[in-house]
Amino acid sequence: MRLHGKTAIITGGANGIGRATTEIFLREGASVVIADRDTEAGLALAQGNEHALFVATDVSSDASVADLVRRTVDHFGGVDIVVHCAGVAIAGTVTSTEPERWQRVLDVNLGSLYRICHEVVPHMQGTGGSVVTIASVQGMFGWPNWAAYAASKAGMFGLIRQMAVEYASDSIRFNAISPGAITTQLGANTSRLEPDFVQGPDSTAQDGAPTPAETKPRLLQSGKPEDIAQAALFLASDEAAYISGQNLVVDGVLTCSAT
Numbered sequence: 304m305r306l307h308g309k310t311a312i313i314t315g316g317a318n319g320i321g322r323a324t325t326e327i328f329l330r331e332g333a334s335v336v337i338a339d340r341d342t343e344a345g346l347a348l349a350q351g352n353e354h355a356l357f358v359a360t361d362v363s364s365d366a367s368v369a370d371l372v373r374r375t376v377d378h379f380g381g382v383d384i385v386v387h388c389a390g391v392a393i394a395g396t397v398t399s400t401e402p403e404r405w406q407r408v409l410d411v412n413l414g415s416l417y418r419i420c421h422e423v424v425p426h427m428q429g430t431g432g433s434v435v436t437i438a439s440v441q442g443m444f445g446w447p448n449w450a451a452y453a454a455s456k457a458g459m460f461g462l463i464r465q466m467a468v469e470y471a472s473d474s475i476r477f478n479a480i481s482p483g484a485i486t487t488q489l490g491a492n493t494s495r496l497e498p499d500f501v502q503g504p505d506s507t508a509q510d511g512a513p514t515p516a517e518t519k520p521r522l523l524q525s526g527k528p529e530d531i532a533q534a535a536l537f538l539a540s541d542e543a544a545y546i547s548g549q550n551l552v553v554d555g556v557l558t559c560s561a562t
């Protein structure tokens with residue numbers, strides 16, 4: 304088991320990529336704290352597993368994230384790994400994005416990475432650790448109508464590199480994963496969680512429901528949440544002990560082609 308004896312916080316761990324990461328990490332021997340706003344799904348996932356704990360968390364709140372880390376340390380005695388999957392996808396150009404919407408996307412997606420690391424790094428100093436954040440290929444390349452979302456994901460790369468340098472002497476590693484299109488309910492979940500900030504049917508991500516196009520060869524299809532979870536497992540594990548400050552693209556061949 305690749306994570307035997309480790310404790311991991313997985314934000315957004317109740318659904319989609321985070322849920323797949325939770326399931327794989329539990330199978331690999333980790334104790335997992337599922338940190339999510341979706342209490343129903345989070346509680347159901349943790350139920351009956353002594354190695355899983357659900358903590359209702361809003362990653363846009365300083366107090367909520369501080370409480371999450373405190374409860375993790377109280378319950379499991381420390382924290383070795385964070386996989387930051389919580390996020391929302393709200394569309395808009397720079398001109399159609401009002402200041403409040405811009406701020407909300409930045410706060411939930413990027414401010415949360417600062418917030419979690421601010422709380423968790425002191426608990427990793429002395430023992431080492433691994434932080435993996437789920438960014439996006441949309442932080443690397445432009446797709447029209449995603450100004451705040453793209454900025455929130457691109458900002459992760461700068462913060463990850465910065466922390467990689469600042470805490471290398473503490474043996475704490477920080478990496479990003481940039482998924483391409485992954486089949487989840489990100490759009491529907493964003494609409495449910497952020498009704499004040501979503502504007503109409505076009506303003507959230509298109510959910511990757513399987514379509515006839517999924518008969519395409521695997522590398523040309525949408526990815527599965529497990530594809531990202533396996534990459535997170537590698538970066539979280541000691542197998543990646545010499546990798547920090549990097550961005551691992553997991554997108555089939557989406558961003559390989561110039562056309």
Ligand SMILES: NC(=O)c1ccc[n+]([C@@H]2O[C@H](COP(=O)([O-])OP(=O)(O)OC[C@H]3O[C@@H](n4cnc5c(N)ncnc54)[C@H](O)[C@@H]3O)[C@@H](O)[C@H]2O)c1
Binds near residue numbers: 340486493511
């Ligand atoms: N699905 C894709 O195609 C894709 C592509 C690139 C990047 N991503 C990123 O992957 C991450 C996971 O998304 P997903 O596709 O699994 O979607 P998802 O909706 O299934 O998962 C996101 C989770 O985050 C939780 N969440 C949202 N806001 C929160 C908050 N303020 N506090 C705590 N939890 C909150 C939701 O309840 C949900 O469980 C996101 O950061 C997303 O931007 C997804």
